[in-house]
Amino acid sequence: MIVDFSQEEYLYEDLISGADALAKKYSNIIKHVTIGRSHDNRDIVMLRLGVGRRYILFCAGVHGRETINPIVLMKITEFYANQYEQFKIVKEKFDQKLSNPSSNIEKNYDNMIFGKCIYELLQTYTILMIPLLNPDGYMISLYGHGAISRPDLQKKLKRYKHNFSEWKYNGRGIDINRNFPCRSWKPKGASDYAASENETKALIQVFHQYRIRCFLDFHSRGKSIYYYRNSMTKDYNEKQLYIAKRLKNITNYELYDSENEIDYGDSGGNTVHYFSEHFNKPALTIETVDENAIFPLDYNYRLSTYEEIKLILFELGGLSL
Numbered sequence: 001m002i003v004d005f006s007q008e009e010y011l012y013e014d015l016i017s018g019a020d021a022l023a024k025k026y027s028n029i030i031k032h033v034t035i036g037r038s039h040d041n042r043d044i045v046m047l048r049l050g051v052g053r054r055y056i057l058f059c060a061g062v063h064g065r066e067t068i069n070p071i072v073l074m075k076i077t078e079f080y081a082n083q084y085e086q087f088k089i090v091k092e093k094f095d096q097k098l099s100n101p102s103s104n105i106e107k108n109y110d111n112m113i114f115g116k117c118i119y120e121l122l123q124t125y126t127i128l129m130i131p132l133l134n135p136d137g138y139m140i141s142l143y144g145h146g147a148i149s150r151p152d153l154q155k156k157l158k159r160y161k162h163n164f165s166e167w168k169y170n171g172r173g174i175d176i177n178r179n180f181p182c183r184s185w186k187p188k189g190a191s192d193y194a195a196s197e198n199e200t201k202a203l204i205q206v207f208h209q210y211r212i213r214c215f216l217d218f219h220s221r222g223k224s225i226y227y228y229r230n231s232m233t234k235d236y237n238e239k240q241l242y243i244a245k246r247l248k249n250i251t252n253y254e255l256y257d258s259e260n261e262i263d264y265g266d267s268g269g270n271t272v273h274y275f276s277e278h279f280n281k282p283a284l285t286i287e288t289v290d291e292n293a294i295f296p297l298d299y300n301y302r303l304s305t306y307e308e309i310k311l312i313l314f315e316l317g318g319l320s321l
């Protein structure tokens with residue numbers, strides 16, 4: 001096991017070494033790539049899981065304080081890679097059992113079918129996993145301004161009067177999820193412009209580099225799924241709703257419709273809006289963790305969140321996106 005939930009502290013450095021270890025152990029199915037650099041010079045990591053020519057993108061850690069999803073996506077990557085590798089062994093054992101059937105053969109069969117589906121999923125698709133788009137924000141939310149090395153950024157951060165565990169921005173104090181150049185984006189000041197941030201640019205580059213069939217952005221605010229796009233067609237929204245309902249069945253998360261798409265007065269500029277408008281492909285926001293959870297998020301949320309969302313990928317694989 002590489003990704004260990006029981007180890008309470010999970011730093012940016014742990015994520016980097018975990019990504020390296022996963023790519024090394026599962027070298028024929030995982031590639032570790034760096035898609036950009038944060039403003040405080042941290043790598044923005046992407047794990048490419050699978051060998052298929054269709055791409056699905058999972059992103060997490062856009063908001064600093066949402067510290068549960070990054071390690072959960074790492075664990076999900078490990079889980080699928082492990083199932084992929086194990087499939088051949090499980091099948092071999094099953095064939096042996098078949099010649100000498102026992103009472104638990106059904107369970108073995110279920111195991112094998114699941115493994116076979118994952119094997120085929122990762123032959124058909126490559127899952128682009130960006131577990132932590134905003135590493136500076138993540139570290140600030142855990143360790144305050146001391147987590148930042150650049151003196152100018154640190155000086156600015158020292159003026160922040162609130163509790164750093166509430167920090168949702170990047171190292172420059174910008175909300176990445178309000179920085180994407182989409183129709184809803186509005187400037188929040190004279191010097192504000194869309195795609196100003198390194199993290200935004202890194203994700204936009206990935207969007208344009210791969211022909212992505214579906215994009216899921218994982219956040220943490222109340223176990224829900226946002227699918228509706230006011231800027232898109234009825235057909236597009238019907239497809240979004242169909243996928244959202246399938247994911248609701250898996251996760252038990254609540255669906256949010258058109259009225260909840262954007263809060264009144266919100267400045268817009270979300271990752272999923274940009275993706276929907278530019279590529280006309282499904283893009284949903286999945287919110288994990290209880291609505292009233294306080295920051296810093298209790299690390300016990302890791303396991304429950306993992307159980308809730310780990311089969312999303314499996315379900316998407318069955319949708320022939």
Ligand SMILES: [Zn+2]
Nearest residue numbers: 063066219220
């Ligand atoms: Zn968020």
